[in-house]
Structures are given as C-alpha cells and as structure tokens.
Amino acid sequence: MLKEIIVNVTEEETKVGVLEDKILVELYIERSLNQRLVGNIYKGKVENVLPGMQAAFVDIGLEKNAFLYVEEAVPNRVHGEHGEEEVNLPRLTINDVVKSGQDIMVQIIKEPIGTKGPRVTTHITLPGRFLVLMPTVDYVGISRRIEDEGERERLRTMSEKLKPQGMGVIVRTVAEGTTEEDFRQDMHLLTKLWKKIQNRAAHGPVPDIIHKDLELIQRILRDLFTEDIDRLVIDSRYDYEKVLELLDLIAPPLKAKVRLCEGRNVFEEYDLELELDQILKRKVWLKCGGYIVIDQTEALTAIDVNTGKFVGTSNLADTVLHTNLDAAVEIARQLRLRNIGGIIIIDFIDMAEEEDQQKVLAALEEELKKDKTKTNILGITQLGLVEMTRKKVRQGIENVLQKTCPYCDGKGKVFSEETISIQVKNRIYEMAQRTMAEAIMVEVHPSVASLLIGSGGVNLRELEAKTRKTIYIRGSESQHIEAINLRAIQTKTEMEDLIPIKTGQILEVKIEEPHVVNINDGIARIHGFVVDVEGAGAYIGDSVTVEVTRVHRTYAKAKIVK
Numbered sequence: 001m002l003k004e005i006i007v008n009v010t011e012e013e014t015k016v017g018v019l020e021d022k023i024l025v026e027l028y029i030e031r032s033l034n035q036r037l038v039g040n041i042y043k044g045k046v047e048n049v050l051p052g053m054q055a056a057f058v059d060i061g062l063e064k065n066a067f068l069y070v071e072e073a074v075p076n077r078v079h080g081e082h083g084e085e086e087v088n089l090p091r092l093t094i095n096d097v098v099k100s101g102q103d104i105m106v107q108i109i110k111e112p113i114g115t116k117g118p119r120v121t122t123h124i125t126l127p128g129r130f131l132v133l134m135p136t137v138d139y140v141g142i143s144r145r146i147e148d149e150g151e152r153e154r155l156r157t158m159s160e161k162l163k164p165q166g167m168g169v170i171v172r173t174v175a176e177g178t179t180e181e182d183f184r185q186d187m188h189l190l191t192k193l194w195k196k197i198q199n200r201a202a203h204g205p206v207p208d209i210i211h212k213d214l215e216l217i218q219r220i221l222r223d224l225f226t227e228d229i230d231r232l233v234i235d236s237r238y239d240y241e242k243v244l245e246l247l248d249l250i251a252p253p254l255k256a257k258v259r260l261c262e263g264r265n266v267f268e269e270y271d272l273e274l275e276l277d278q279i280l281k282r283k284v285w286l287k288c289g290g291y292i293v294i295d296q297t298e299a300l301t302a303i304d305v306n307t308g309k310f311v312g313t314s315n316l317a318d319t320v321l322h323t324n325l326d327a328a329v330e331i332a333r334q335l336r337l338r339n340i341g342g343i344i345i346i347d348f349i350d351m352a353e354e355e356d357q358q359k360v361l362a363a364l365e366e367e368l369k370k371d372k373t374k375t376n377i378l379g380i381t382q383l384g385l386v387e388m389t390r391k392k393v394r395q396g397i398e399n400v401l402q403k404t405c406p407y408c409d410g411k412g413k414v415f416s417e418e419t420i421s422i423q424v425k426n427r428i429y430e431m432a433q434r435t436m437a438e439a440i441m442v443e444v445h446p447s448v449a450s451l452l453i454g455s456g457g458v459n460l461r462e463l464e465a466k467t468r469k470t471i472y473i474r475g476s477e478s479q480h481i482e483a484i485n486l487r488a489i490q491t492k493t494e495m496e497d498l499i500p501i502k503t504g505q506i507l508e509v510k511i512e513e514p515h516v517v518n519i520n521d522g523i524a525r526i527h528g529f530v531v532d533v534e535g536a537g538a539y540i541g542d543s544v545t546v547e548v549t550r551v552h553r554t555y556a557k558a559k560i561v562k
C-alpha cells in the first residue's frame with residue numbers, strides 16, 4: 001500500500017492529509033488563531049467541587065473552566081500490562097482528592113466541544129518518538145499493534161531497565177525493532193522535559209500554561225511519519241528545512257522520504273481541496289452506486305446505508321451484501337477522515353443471512369485496524385443496528401471548518417415559505433388593528449412575497465379587503481427567508497416614494513430569472529420592486545436597457561430598448 005503525507009502551509013493555517021493508495025483517509029487542520037489544546041499542561045486552581053458529579057471544575061485560564069473527573073484525579077495509580085489496576089486502592093471521592101481553591105497541575109485530554117469545557121487529568125503523559133513517559137503512574141505498557149510476543153518481551157525488558165523509579169512508560173508502535181540506545185535517548189529527553197515542567201509549575205503564577213504540546217507538523221513527524229510512509233510532501237521551504245532538522249535528531253533515515261513542492265499549493269496538486277468540500281456533506285456516494293448518510297450530534301453519530309443507484313446483477317441478497325461491504329469500507333474511512341468520536345450507530349441494509357452479517361462486521365473490523373484511534377465494535381442489536389464507539393479526543397473536522405448557523409441555530413432547517421407567509425399575514429392583521437395609518441409596507445424574501453401577492457394579486461387583494469389598508473409588498477434577496485419587516489405608512493408622499501420607478505423611465509436592469517407563468521419574459525428588481533420585462537427570458541443573468549411601460553402597486557411592466 002502506498003502511503004503519503006501531504007503538508008500544505010499558509011500564513012493562516014496548516015493542513016496535513018494522510019493518503020493511502022492516493023485516497024485521503026485522515027485530515028488535520030491547525031489554524032494560528034485556534035490551535036489545538038490537547039496535550040497542553042496548565043497550573044490551575046480548583047474553582048468548585050461537585051460531589052454529586054464526582055468531579056471538579058478547574059480554572060486554567062481558558063474561556064471555560066476545565067472538567068476534572070475523580071478517576072482522573074486519584075493519585076499514584078498502579079497498572080498491569082493491559083491497563084487494569086493491580087493494587088486495590090481504597091475508593092476515593094472527589095472531596096478526598098481535591099479541595100476548592102487548591103492549586104493543581106493538569107493536562108488537557110479532550111478538547112472543548114460544543115458547550116463543554118476541556119476535560120483534564122492530573123496523570124501527565126509526555127509523548128516522545130518511541131516512548132510515552134507517565135511521571136505519575138508506575139506502569140509499563142506495550143502498544144497492542146506490536147503483536148510479536150518475543151518483541152513485546154524485549155521492549156518491556158528495556159523499558160523496565162531504563163524508566164525512572166516510580167514513573168511509567170508506554171512503548172509506541174513505532175518502537176518495534178528499535179535499539180536500547182534509541183530508548184535511552186528518548187527517555188533522557190522526556191525526563192529532562194518533565195523536570196522543566198515541574199520547575200515552571202513550582203514558580204509560575206496561577207492560572208498559567210506551563211507546557212505546550214508540539215505544533216501540527218512536529219506532531220505529525222513524531223506520531224505518523226514512520227518507516228511505512230513512502231513520502232512526505234511539503235510546500236513550504238521554511239518548514240521543509242525545519243522538518244529535516246528535526247528528523248536529524250529523531251529519525252535521520254526518514255529524511256530521504258521528504259519532498260519539497262515549493263511555489264505550489266500541494267493540496268491542489270493532489271486534488272485534496274475538492275475532498276474538503278465532500279467531507280462536509282451528509283451524503284457520501286459509494287463506488288457501487290449506493291450511498292451512506294452521516295448525521296452527527298454532540299454525543300452520537302448515526303450512519304444510514306442505502307442501495308441508491310445500485311441494482312445489482314443477480315439477486316437481492318447479493319445486491320444488499322455488496323452495498324453493505326462497500327459501505328463498511330467507506331464508513332471506516334469517513335470516521336478517520338472526519339474524526340468522528342463517541343457513540344456510533346450504523347444502520348446497514350437488512351441482511352437475512354447471519355453469514356452475510358458476519359462478513360460485513362469482519363470487513364468493518366478489518367478497515368478499522370488502520371485507525372490509530374481506539375475503536376470498539378459492540379455487535380449487532382436486535383433492531384439490526386451496529387453499535388460501536390470511537391475515542392473522542394480532538395474536535396471533529398466539521399467543528400474546525402464550520403460554526404453553528406446563526407439563522408437556523410444549528411437545527412439545519414428553516415421555516416418554509418408557506419409558514420413565513422402565514423406569520424406575515426398574522427402580523428399584518430395585528431398591525432392593522434393598532435395603527436391609524438392608511439398603508440402598511442411589508443419587506444420579505446422574494447419567495448415569501450410571491451405567496452403573499454398570489455397569482456394576479458389575488459392574495460394581496462384579499463389581505464387588503466380584510467384589513468381595509470393599502471398594503472405594499474417588496475421582495476428583497478438580501479432578506480433572510482425567515483426575516484419579516486413591517487412598518488406603517490403615514491403620508492401620501494411616503495406611499496409615492498415606495499414605488500421607485502415611473503412610466504416612461506429608461507433603466508439599466510439585470511434580468512434575474514424567468515417569469516413564472518410566461519417563460520418568454522424575464523424578471524428584474526429595483527430595490528425589491530419587481531419589473532416584468534417582455535421578451536427578456538433569453539437574457540437571464542445579463543444587463544439590458546428597458547423602458548417602463550406600465551406601473552402597478554406590486555410590479556411594473558417594461559420592454560427592451562433596442
């Protein structure tokens with residue numbers, strides 16, 4: 001399998017794409033104004049302790065206080081090889097561990113997401129190239145991706161020999177086959193860093209950041225750029241030279257795999273900019289013609305599988321199985337690409353045969369082995385849904401690229417034109433009862449305005465008959481579809497000013513759309529006032545010179561001047 005890392009650097013952001021056989025499978029984006037927080041270490045102050053939640057909130061100097069759960073605050077945990085506790089410590093409550101007003105050193109383990117502040121722990125971890133140092137936990141762990149038992153035992157022996165007394169280490173996957181000297185150098189750098197952190201924590205103010213994790217490119221070199229990567233391509237000479245300098249220290253043989261693509265946007269060269277648009281879409285098409293739909297909430301993601309255009313070649317069972325197998329591969333990719341975490345529910349197309357169900361689960365599990373983030377497939381429920389979890393550490397890519405819509409407030413939908421038109425009518429009735437003015441001006445979105453006016457003005461005449469007011473309706477493209485602006489018109493002069501054009505006037509207008517009934521005509525607008533231009537249906541998008549032939553209260557007629 002061809003594996004590549006593509007790095008695009010600009011002044012505002014750094015983007016990193018991980019490709020497997022030319023297909024984008026992971027994406028990392030870091031912006032200068034919104035840098036990642038996970039891994040940063042802070043000296044904070046306990047603001048309040050919540051026994052009912054067995055947690056505390058810690059002020060670390062960010063916009064929102066950090067959340068410290070009791071399990072992340074219990075000191076001196078001792079673990080066995082697979083992470084289970086080997087020493088039966090007395091069960092402590094949050095009140096036993098921290099007190100309000102106490103100074104405390106914590107590390108962010110989960111980014112602030114939605115309304116939640118960052119989650120922190122007192123159990124510090126310092127990742128290196130081959131090892132992760134855990135100064136507060138006496139424990140040796142080996143990456144589960146290293147499967148050879150002989151190699152696991154060799155690495156464990158080296159780790160036990162080199163780790164400081166009372167501290168713990170985790171051996172990373174990249175350490176497979178490394179020498180004791182590699183371990184010793186990594187351990188030396190990490191213990192030196194820990195002493196520096198302790199010194200800053202002892203003398204710095206509160207709250208304060210006392211250690212910041214590496215920037216994105218440095219983390220990529222540390223965590224992803226391994227021997228199985230075929231090349232790393234970067235489009236910034238400055239960062240290219242920094243990469244070579246760092247690799248000189250941590251992995252000199254990998255320098256030969258680094259390529260400079262100066263003067264061009266390497267994401268565009270690899271057609272990855274197009275992928276960014278696809279990442280944000282709910283619907284993802286499969287190679288077979290089926291598709292999946294991804295809906296995300298704060299805690300749960302639902303994924304639905306559909307056959308779409310795929311009709312198969314033999315029978316229904318084979319068509320369903322083929323679609324589900326394609327979907328399993330694409331779902332595993334999308335989880336990595338979008339960095340979806342938390343609870344995930346997958347609604348594969350119903351399969352009658354248990355053998356087919358197991359084939360789909362096996363395909364999903366096989367693809368998820370490529371994912372460095374911890375995943376756990378729980379199986380198929382009685383409703384035929386696949387339940388799984390994926391560890392949620394950093395923000396999903398949609399939170400990096402998007403924000404909650406200020407119009408729909410995150411609902412993803414707005415009121416229909418029919419709903420808004422009913423609301424407008426009700427407000428017109430209310431205003432008509434309150435005002436002595438002879439006329440009312442209504443400004444709304446054009447699609448709502450057309451409903452209020454009705455075919456040939458029938459709805460407008462009905463409104464005026466019920467309210468006994470003259471009503472002016474304007475459609476404005478600048479209006480949000482849910483926005484409604486009403487005002488009373490007090491004088492005759494104000495009424496005359498509402499019609500911005502006069503009969504015989506020569507105007508330069510842009511033809512915006514064809515007439516709904518007569519497609520040979522085109523519609524232009526002057527300050528929201530509709531101008532029906534005869535014979536302009538062929539000029540959509542063009543500017544033309546017209547002469548106004550007739551002016552009505554809701555629209556005007558015009559003809560093109562040759």
